[in-house]
Amino acid sequence: MDGEALALSLRLAFATSAVLLAVSIPLAAWITFTRKRWVAVVEAIVALPIVLPPTVLGFYLLVAMGAQSPLGRWWVDVTGGPLVFSFQGLLIASVLSSLPFAVQPLVAAFSGVDRRLLEASAVLGRGWIFAVFKVVLPLSRAGLVTALVLSFAHTVGEFGVVLMVGGNIPGSTRTLSIDIYDSVQSFDYAAAGVTSVALLGFSAVVLTIVYSLRRRGDRRWVM
Amino acid sequence: MGDVSATLDVSVRRHVVDAQVSVPLDPAKVTVLFGPSGSGKTTILRAIAGLDGASGSRIVFDGEEWDDGQRLRVPTRDRRVGLLFQDHALFPHMSVAENVAYGLIGMSRAERAERVQQSLEATAAEHLIDRMVNSLSGGEAQRVALARAIAPKPRLLLLDEPLSALDAPMRSRLRGEIRRILTDQGIPAIVVTHDRTEALALADHAVVLIEGRVVESGPVLEVFDRPKDSRVVDVVGMETALPASVVDVVDGVVRVTVESHTITSAFVPTAEGNAPSTFVVGDEALVCIRAEDVSLELPGARSRGSQRNHLPGVVQTVSPEGVLVRVEVDIGVPLAALITRPAAIDLDLQPGSPVAAVVKSTSVHLIKR
Numbered sequence: 001m002d003g004e005a006l007a008l009s010l011r012l013a014f015a016t017s018a019v020l021l022a023v024s025i026p027l028a029a030w031i032t033f034t035r036k037r038w039v040a041v042v043e044a045i046v047a048l049p050i051v052l053p054p055t056v057l058g059f060y061l062l063v064a065m066g067a068q069s070p071l072g073r074w075w076v077d078v079t080g081g082p083l084v085f086s087f088q089g090l091l092i093a094s095v096l097s098s099l100p101f102a103v104q105p106l107v108a109a110f111s112g113v114d115r116r117l118l119e120a121s122a123v124l125g126r127g128w129i130f131a132v133f134k135v136v137l138p139l140s141r142a143g144l145v146t147a148l149v150l151s152f153a154h155t156v157g158e159f160g161v162v163l164m165v166g167g168n169i170p171g172s173t174r175t176l177s178i179d180i181y182d183s184v185q186s187f188d189y190a191a192a193g194v195t196s197v198a199l200l201g202f203s204a205v206v207l208t209i210v211y212s213l214r215r216r217g218d219r220r221w222v223m
Numbered sequence: 224m225g226d227v228s229a230t231l232d233v234s235v236r237r238h239v240v241d242a243q244v245s246v247p248l249d250p251a252k253v254t255v256l257f258g259p260s261g262s263g264k265t266t267i268l269r270a271i272a273g274l275d276g277a278s279g280s281r282i283v284f285d286g287e288e289w290d291d292g293q294r295l296r297v298p299t300r301d302r303r304v305g306l307l308f309q310d311h312a313l314f315p316h317m318s319v320a321e322n323v324a325y326g327l328i329g330m331s332r333a334e335r336a337e338r339v340q341q342s343l344e345a346t347a348a349e350h351l352i353d354r355m356v357n358s359l360s361g362g363e364a365q366r367v368a369l370a371r372a373i374a375p376k377p378r379l380l381l382l383d384e385p386l387s388a389l390d391a392p393m394r395s396r397l398r399g400e401i402r403r404i405l406t407d408q409g410i411p412a413i414v415v416t417h418d419r420t421e422a423l424a425l426a427d428h429a430v431v432l433i434e435g436r437v438v439e440s441g442p443v444l445e446v447f448d449r450p451k452d453s454r455v456v457d458v459v460g461m462e463t464a465l466p467a468s469v470v471d472v473v474d475g476v477v478r479v480t481v482e483s484h485t486i487t488s489a490f491v492p493t494a495e496g497n498a499p500s501t502f503v504v505g506d507e508a509l510v511c512i513r514a515e516d517v518s519l520e521l522p523g524a525r526s527r528g529s530q531r532n533h534l535p536g537v538v539q540t541v542s543p544e545g546v547l548v549r550v551e552v553d554i555g556v557p558l559a560a561l562i563t564r565p566a567a568i569d570l571d572l573q574p575g576s577p578v579a580a581v582v583k584s585t586s587v588h589l590i591k592r
Contacts (some may be wrong), residue, residue, distance in 0.1 A: 087472055116308055117315075119299075119306075120306070120371075122271055122274070122298070122299040123299055123300075123302075123306040124300075124371070124375060125326050125328055125375060126300060126326065126328075127304065134314075135316075139316055213343030
């Protein structure tokens, strides 16, 4: 197994999970608690990566981050290098493609929080940010862990978007799944097999953790 | 708040509710919003707290506009009201102390601890301070919830069916205590309830709602004992309401006929409205009698007493009700009596027994039809 690819996959997964945590908590809170009708549109957009072929998402991201795009040009101005085929570009792509895996478990968990607790919080003079941190998140711990684990695992296993946006640059964009693809292309089935078994085991362990957490849920707090 | 003329004026138009309510904001004054389920009481309470978004309500608290009916102006968190939820809504992942401290904003740690202690003492729950809320009984949880509501010193307390989630013994114990706590705190309060006993025990002022409309309001005793509106008679628990016509009015004493009986009614008028003198011969009236004001005696045993109304009839049903016994008597029309268990045994009341229902004329309340 390619150690460099493993290290990159882990680095990407950690970074993606961290960014997703920061982005999806407010997003999920807004989706859960807003009274705006167009929330359905936002939910649909968040869920798109689940149904779209990764190549389609990858294609649009490639165009949006390419040297011709405003974002790509701005990036070149600021950093001197291109956004596509870089780790940073890969991170942005991973965050977007894993977004539903973080947001949906959080929305499910937040929806399970008794609305009257939020009303009690408001009556007691507290704003919604305070309520999210003091009431909603502590009562959604299982959902929070599920969101983190799923976005981490999904990033480790991501292939299509990574290939489209990141290409195959060792140490920079060549992740484990690309490494497997590469090994197969060069008929090195033994190397592909080792890496595949590792990913298979990893995924099984992660899902077992998620389902056992979900089974326990937050029932301790149900009154 | 010290201003005796201060009021909370609420006008709610939402779903089936279309009600205008004016609540006095004297310190320690308790107003009850009373009515059957679905009459809109909770809708009004939630509008006052600002919990339902743009509610089509106009709310003015002591001259301060909270809601102009167009959009929510003052958000809930800035209204400084305390709300006691029906099933307390304590934060399940926090301790009692953390719950009570939740609304204490801008205080030092020491001040907060002191205020938590004071609030729990006020509701006789200081011994629960270190407990987790999911280990509390229903009554304990309600005390803690009340402490949490009063801790930030709200300008107005709202209590939504505060006792309905409790079992009967706990309910009667807390009933008197809540009244004492509300009085001690000196905060005006609005209590929503459909329970007559609760309304009478807690409130000074009553607003009766039926199907989203305010049908009567005034001092609680007056509303419950001398309702002016025939629709209120039923909801305030006057079991007997019989159609009658006025045959005689002499010196404030009104005599009416119900079926073959003549019933005498007399009372000292307490407010404008249905003073007996406003009745004239030929008026159609509703005779309202509380079951607890009806006593029973065996026929022929008639004593020479001051009671004016002796109504012979036949016992229909005898059903125990707590320490009392409810007896339905057919006097040509149904009449309910509530008597003690020993009295029922003494009179040997069985369905079919002949009895006479005795009612003082001051216990007969007349409403114009």
